[in-house]
Amino acid sequence: MTRQLDATPAAGAGELRLAHALVFITPALWCVNYLVARWAPGVIAPHALALGRWCIAALLLLALCRDELAAKRAHIRAEAGQFLVLGALGMWVCGAFVYIGGRSTPALNIGLLYAAAPVLIALVSALWLHERLRPPQLLGVALALAGVLYILCKGDAHALARLQINPGDAWVSVAVLCWAAYSLLLRAWPSAFGATARLALIACGGIVVLLPFTVLEAVLWLPTAWSWQALGLVLAAALLPGAAAYAAYSVMQRVLGAARVGLVLYLGPLYSALIGWLVLGEPIEAFHGIGALLILPGIWLATRR
Template structure:
């Protein structure tokens, strides 16, 4: 490695750590979208439109590379379809489906297991190492998430009831872990934008049957201008922006360390709900922050 490349490594590392803290801000936009979507647009249609718009944007940005490496894209097309199924269909449409019959507490509690699953997979299959301080950070952050979700009343965990919609969320949690780990297990010479473009196209392909089925249903919701606006917002912010940053940071920091950013989601979502939706902030958010922020810091340390 030459001197210039060596000098760029600390800069890339610092940018990746900054992205680790900043990317969850983009995920919180999905909170607003999830609140607006019911009764406005059907789940598969929303996910299909979101990733179709994202794919068009990403293909436009990386067209030359995709065309120049078209032989590799065709050779790896199965990888892109599987990644699209996990990251765009299951973690998109199925979350919207689950949210129709389960509650926010169940969704947040189930998703709290995803970083742990990714961390275990990264150690077992990717050969990544987790120091004791990183394990402690994951435990701290997960405790903070639970504290926020149960609003500081841990006895509420005994009152959690399992409903049918929770199975959709469990599938999404496992699929996100698979999406994160498979990106590391299936390396590609494509750049970050070109690879995400190919994965998005794979996601669009897997979402197409569900979208067609919804639109042929007698009870389908018409695609209005407001629905298209929500699709565009979902495509550009938590879609292109958050997915691109997540994949880029994962290459530098590793799957297990970047996965802990998911624990910042409930905390950032509470702030977003306060600022955008007028919801109140409580002591449970302060207590959760006191656990989540040091936990993420421990995991993100070099």
């Protein structure tokens, strides 16, 4: 039977309101990660940053859901393979690869590249998960995508032909593909655990995958000299784009579905521009405002019931 892109029937009014609020809050949390990626070079190596981030996030999440994990410990072994796969996609690739890319590409570029993920998620959700987009939601996707493209080409359609891909963009593009896979598998694979407990176990799976690559990075490429600045970056990445953003994403997916929740990434370019202006002093141009006038109504149309 075809699953429509309406909210999950079990979701109450309070959950729906929370999920729709998180649509606009979560991208702001993720944008902190783009700033961390830009500040990390010269302070902490990419895999060391990703590993530290998820070790702290996992400890926090495990403390919050320890009773559920103890009650359902028999299910952990049954889902262990899923936790490793999701951890590799969401914590290793979408962590370390973004930090490697951030060494040579601006924060706004990272947000723009991640804005392509909703198209992949929506298309594969329709084909694989049978989540149907209704006409108003299709219009919302089109508007949001148009807004992202308008920002990408800075209001000049001919600028798209002049775009150049640097090595950092390539690393982030791989992370975008893996984020789409993470989002779809998170929705497709059933789990005995709630959102927080499942994320805690996925983070543990990610740590297992990250450990050997972190050691190889330190030995063969980029050792890290720990400092208070490095610890600050790890804490910022662990608390905001780590535990908080991923937990919010899990809640939104359960209530709203994979395709619609993927659309929150369309807000990345706007939030990246705003944070870049507030923190890095980067100017906000007129094309950002016009893009926002397309993206925000698009998000509303695509996520409405």
